[in-house]
Amino acid sequence: xxxRDLAKGLLAASAIPAAAQERAARRTTGxxxxxxxxxxxxxxxxxxxxxxxxxxxxxxEPGLYGIGSASNHFNSHSIxxxxxxxxxxxLIGKDxxxxxxxxxxxxxxxxxxxxxxxxxxxxxxxxxxxxxxxKRADMPVYELLGGKVRDAVPCYDHAGGxxxxxxVESAYKSLEKGFRHVRIQLGNYGGGGFxxxxxxERPEGAPSRPAFDEDVYVDxxxxxxxxxxxxxxxxxxxxxxxxxxxxGINAVEFCRRVQPYQMFFIEDVLSPEQLAWYKQIRKVTTTxxxxxxxxxxxxxxVPLIVERDVDFIRCRVSAIGGITPARKAATLCEAFGVRTAxxxxxxxxxxxQLAAYHVxxxxxAFGIQxxxxxxxxxxxxxxGCAEIRRGYLYGSGKPGLxxxxxxxxxxxxxxxxxxxxxxxxxxxxxxxxxxxx
Ligand code: MG
Numbered sequence: 001x002x003x004r005d006l007a008k009g010l011l012a013a014s015a016i017p018a019a020a021q022e023r024a025a026r027r028t029t030g031x032x033x034x035x036x037x038x039x040x041x042x043x044x045x046x047x048x049x050x051x052x053x054x055x056x057x058x059x060x061e062p063g064l065y066g067i068g069s070a071s072n073h074f075n076s077h078s079i080x081x082x083x084x085x086x087x088x089x090x091l092i093g094k095d096x097x098x099x100x101x102x103x104x105x106x107x108x109x110x111x112x113x114x115x116x117x118x119x120x121x122x123x124x125x126x127x128x129x130x131x132x133x134x135k136r137a138d139m140p141v142y143e144l145l146g147g148k149v150r151d152a153v154p155c156y157d158h159a160g161g162x163x164x165x166x167x168v169e170s171a172y173k174s175l176e177k178g179f180r181h182v183r184i185q186l187g188n189y190g191g192g193g194f195x196x197x198x199x200x201e202r203p204e205g206a207p208s209r210p211a212f213d214e215d216v217y218v219d220x221x222x223x224x225x226x227x228x229x230x231x232x233x234x235x236x237x238x239x240x241x242x243x244x245x246x247x248g249i250n251a252v253e254f255c256r257r258v259q260p261y262q263m264f265f266i267e268d269v270l271s272p273e274q275l276a277w278y279k280q281i282r283k284v285t286t287t288x289x290x291x292x293x294x295x296x297x298x299x300x301x302v303p304l305i306v307e308r309d310v311d312f313i314r315c316r317v318s319a320i321g322g323i324t325p326a327r328k329a330a331t332l333c334e335a336f337g338v339r340t341a342x343x344x345x346x347x348x349x350x351x352x353q354l355a356a357y358h359v360x361x362x363x364x365a366f367g368i369q370x371x372x373x374x375x376x377x378x379x380x381x382x383x384g385c386a387e388i389r390r391g392y393l394y395g396s397g398k399p400g401l402x403x404x405x406x407x408x409x410x411x412x413x414x415x416x417x418x419x420x421x422x423x424x425x426x427x428x429x430x431x432x433x434x435x436x437x
Contacts, residue, residue, distance in 0.1 A: 031136055035060040036096050039088040039125075042405060043080050043415040047377025051076040051415060051422060052349040054405055055083060055124030059096055059132060066096070066131030067405055069318040069351035070124030074424050076415060078117050079124075086110075087121050097136075099129045103324045116296040119321050126322025127355045127401065134400035141401055145327060145362040152392035153360040155371035156181035156239055156264075160191070164227040171232060178390030181237040181264055181368055186224050189243035190427050190435065193217025202430055211430040214250045217242075222257035229261045237264035239290070244271035244436045245427070252280050255287040264368070265290040265312050265341065271436035272300070278309040290314050293343045298325040305329075305338045312341035312367050318352040319343075323359060330363040339367025348372050350385045354401045357386055357393055369393055381409040 038058040046052055053076055055068045070079050090109055094102060103126055110118045134141045142148060157174035159182050161167045167184050174182040186192035194210040202208065221240065228238065240263065246254055251269040258266060267290040270277050278289060290312035292301060298320045304310045313333060317326045330340050340363065342356040353372055360366050371388055379385045384396040384403035396402035427435040 034096055036091050036094050039091050041080055041083045042410050044410040045413045045416055047413045053079045055128050057128040066128035068124035068127030069349050070120045071349045072120045073347035074422055079120050082117050082121050096129050096132050114297040119296045123318040123322040126324050130323045131400035138399050141358040142362040148361050149364055152394055153357055153369050155369045155388055155393050156183050157371050158183050160185035162187050164224050168228055168231045180391055183239040190245045192220035206432050212427045212435045214246055218250050218254045225258055225261035239264050241267040242269040244268045248277045255281050256285045259285045259287050263287055268293055290341050298329045305332055305336050312339050314341050314343050316343040317355045323355050326359045330365045334365035340365055341367045342369055344370040344372035350374055350382045354386050354403050357395050381406050
């Protein structure tokens, strides 16, 4: 460079606008210090029968906050108390930029770990901190996770009905809506395996309810998929959720029988108490296995992933501690050729859905995402809800998670009292014993 060029360069440097100079300085000196000033807990029915709990972490920067999902339909009041009485006083004053350190300290704060209540608390806090980080960076969270590795997130739809004919009819509707992946259930969970109320021999004085029978299920559901494949062909990718209703050798036999119908996956054919049986399934069939909806600690997956006993991990992001552990689990999956299929249930909320979206769209280990659609009341209350169009999930593209919550609107829909304790509904067998859900 000669002297004239050097002078030109210096002149150009002095012409850099102040805002750009400030941005350049921030790149090398980091962001200004920030503190958590308050933790709000927003519990709402969303205008329906939801039992949603959201965390809103306020910071020392005016107008900067993050929101996260701590929802747990069956323990909602415990989550509210844990957040208000324990997490809030612990978090105030801490630096929200230290996501990993806060995750580790909220995880270890309770001394006993892995409890589902504290993992919901962790999730709410973790998602809110990623939301804040994204807003500070003026980027959607997926950009901070490495950026998009796909253009949108494919979802599987839910289809089903009381008969094989109704199931096919319902699956056609999913395909017409643009879904390439469809989960098909013969009625409710366990459907196809129930002896109708009033039939069969029951203990004296026992209530006459539909009774679950493993052998009936193992016989009926593979026949359903034989019928569905005959009608729909083999192009649609089909899933089915056993919801932990089978025990050991029946689970093995079930997976062997559905093999000819080329399932995309069979979900939770075994309960989490019987994971060792997955090795037996591997010995007799290549039917893919999706596992772990009720896991609350992400490390429960480690042996299943590293031994390659399963094909998809099914955790709910808000049940395992949020984006931080979901991303780590996805990275572990990537190394071992296992895929993610993050769970959504009808009880799930729009913030959790978006947390899953940001991991889904940025991880090479992604397999599929369960769909979830929200009523207008919830979408109005939560501007920036993700949208499913032609089978694909799209985020709002706004910085952070990309969603907000209208607190005035949420206050109009308070959480209802859990008069009966809001339990998960349980099935029973002919003799009145419980079936694992
Ligand atoms: Mg399930």
